[in-house]
Amino acid sequence: MLSIFRTGFWLILLSNCSNIFNYVQMIMISRFLTKTDFSIFTSVTATGIVITSFLSVVPSVYVLVFNSNELDEVKKNETISQLNRFVFAGSIVFFLMVFVFSFPISIMLNISTPFPMLIYSVCLLNSLILQIFVGHCLISGRYKLIQVQVFILTLTKLTLTFFLFTVYGNNLYYVFYTEFIATLVSIIFLFKIIGSLDFSSKFKIKSVKFFFIKSIPIGITLFISGVLLSSDLILAKHLFSPILAADYSVASNLGKIAFFVSGAISGVVFAITKGEASQGNGTLKILILATIAAFLCGGVVIFSSLFFPGEIISMLFGSKFLSSQDLFQVLSFSMTILSVNVVVFNYLLAMNQLKYIKYALILMLFYMLIAISGVIDSPNDLSYLVAVLMVSLLLSNIFCLMREFQMSGLKKV
Numbered sequence: 098m099l100s101i102f103r104t105g106f107w108l109i110l111l112s113n114c115s116n117i118f119n120y121v122q123m124i125m126i127s128r129f130l131t132k133t134d135f136s137i138f139t140s141v142t143a144t145g146i147v148i149t150s151f152l153s154v155v156p157s158v159y160v161l162v163f164n165s166n167e168l169d170e171v172k173k174n175e176t177i178s179q180l181n182r183f184v185f186a187g188s189i190v191f192f193l194m195v196f197v198f199s200f201p202i203s204i205m206l207n208i209s210t211p212f213p214m215l216i217y218s219v220c221l222l223n224s225l226i227l228q229i230f231v232g233h234c235l236i237s238g239r240y241k242l243i244q245v246q247v248f249i250l251t252l253t254k255l256t257l258t259f260f261l262f263t264v265y266g267n268n269l270y271y272v273f274y275t276e277f278i279a280t281l282v283s284i285i286f287l288f289k290i291i292g293s294l295d296f297s298s299k300f301k302i303k304s305v306k307f308f309f310i311k312s313i314p315i316g317i318t319l320f321i322s323g324v325l326l327s328s329d330l331i332l333a334k335h336l337f338s339p340i341l342a343a344d345y346s347v348a349s350n351l352g353k354i355a356f357f358v359s360g361a362i363s364g365v366v367f368a369i370t371k372g373e374a375s376q377g378n379g380t381l382k383i384l385i386l387a388t389i390a391a392f393l394c395g396g397v398v399i400f401s402s403l404f405f406p407g408e409i410i411s412m413l414f415g416s417k418f419l420s421s422q423d424l425f426q427v428l429s430f431s432m433t434i435l436s437v438n439v440v441v442f443n444y445l446l447a448m449n450q451l452k453y454i455k456y457a458l459i460l461m462l463f464y465m466l467i468a469i470s471g472v473i474d475s476p477n478d479l480s481y482l483v484a485v486l487m488v489s490l491l492l493s494n495i496f497c498l499m500r501e502f503q504m505s506g507l508k509k510v
Contacts, residue, residue: 111244116357118251122258123350126272127414129262132343134269139346140206140334141213141273143327145221148195150323152225154316155184159232161308177236178295179304181229185296188225192218206334216273223280229294230287242290246283253279314451318442321457325435325490326356329483332468337476345476347414348421351402352428355395356436366440370447380448381502387440395433402429427480434487441494450501456493460486 127135162168162176199214208214227246234243257275265271333345366387370380401409406422414421445453464486473479 111241111248115244115247115251118248118255120350120354122251122255124413125255125258125262127343127347127418129267130269130272131267132417133339134267136334136339136342136346137206137208137213137269138272139330139350140208140342141217143330144202144206144214145217146327147323147331149191149221149224151316151320152191152228153319153323154312155225155228156232156235157315158305158308158312159236161311162305163236165308174295176304176308178297179299179301180232180308181294182296183302183305184229184232185226188222191225192222195221206331207339208334213269213273216270217276220273220276220280223277223284227280227284227287230284230291233291233294234287237291242287246287249286250279250283253282314446314454317454317458318446321454321461322439322442324461325438325487326353328465329479332473333476333479336468336473336479341476344418344421345424345479347410347418348424348428348476348480351409351413351421351425352398352430352432355398355429355432356439358394358398358436367443367447370444374448380444384440384444384498387444388437391436391440392433395429395436398429399426399433402426424476424480427477427484431480431484431487434484434491438487438490438494441491441498445494445497445501448501450497450504452500453494453497456497457490460489460493 126138130138159177159180162173162180165173168176195218196215199211199218203209203211203214206214231243231246234240234246254275257278258272261268261271261275330342330346330349333342333349337345366383370383373380373383402425406425407419410418410421410425442453442457445451464482467473467482468479473482
């Protein structure tokens with residue numbers, strides 16, 4: 098019990114330190130770069146999050162193979178080897194697609210040159226290859242090693258960004274260079290500890306097809322979460338001037354504190370709920386506690402945005418972003434609701450009740466259609482649209498939960 102507590106303590110500590118490093122780097126970038134360059138950075142990285150969110154399912158596929166009762170040890174090792182081949186080859190193909198589409202994506206984001214997106218596509222390749230090593234960490238139970246890797250990644254980005262900005266001046270491309278170097282350092286770090294990966298087994302699509310199909314609901318849920326978290330930054334860059342897009346980016350990133358503070362909560366809901374349900378125990382208490390925790394964490398951010406918006410923005414991002422105050426208030430509310438929605442997503446996924454996926458995709462489609470229809474004239478309009486989307490999702494999730502409880506008859510609470 099003491100070892101579990103100690104491991105949990107270190108995981109939470111490393112995770113929070115990594116989040117702090119990410120936010121410090123974001124603050125540094127916003128202060129050093131012009132508003133135009135900052136809007137380019139946030140929109141490019143947001144695009145990367147959206148298009149790779151589904152692929153974050155890769156480590157889960159490794160876990161599914163490792164925990165499969167249908168495979169003996171020899172077959173598991175062969176399948177993992179084939180999975181290594183498939184993911185590596187898929188990462189190369191995906192990189193080439195993103196590289197080619199960097200040109201139309203840049204046009205869509207109103208960026209005059211495709212180079213930021215081209216450089217970032219290489220960073221995405223590193224990130225996808227990194228997922229292979231993360232998958233191997235999961236199946237070997239090295240959870241602390243994953244957080245150490247994230248800690249090294251974020252610390253490397255922060256220190257390199259500071260070094261390049263202070264020594265060589267303020268340049269947008271330095272941010273992408275540090276991203277590339279940091280992901281490469283993470284790969285080398287895990288490679289040194291885990292060792293070389295096994296690619297010896299002859300690739301057979303049938304061997305891994307079953308596990309990828311089984312992981313589709315997880316992948317779609319990750320995609321939905323990625324779109325909800327970052328698509329507004331892409332829309333802001335597409336719809337508005339660089340100055341307004343930068344103001345929106347600052348407000349959005351401040352609002353996302355509410356999401357990331359409770360991120361650790363939503364992350365464990367799936368595992369705990371799955372475990373309790375498999376033993377026939379009640380799961381409602383898990384949902385209630387996680388939802389309350391998400392609301393409380395977000396409530397602190399909402400309170401701060403209502404009573405100290407100017408002070409927070411000025412202290413963190415500088416006075417040039419004070420025009421983001423109203424946006425900060427709306428988006429902190431939206432991101433709090435998003436954190437609750439993600440808790441419910443993970444709960445329903447664990448209970449194998451997947452209707453929420455259909456409702457979420459439909460609502461997101463309407464959201465996108467409205468956003469690009471021409472009725473959104475200002476960042477405030479976009480922030481209100483995001484809020485309406487999050488509340489609509491919450492209502493649809495409540496409906497899904499009511500159906501789940503009716504089906505289960507609340508026999509186990």
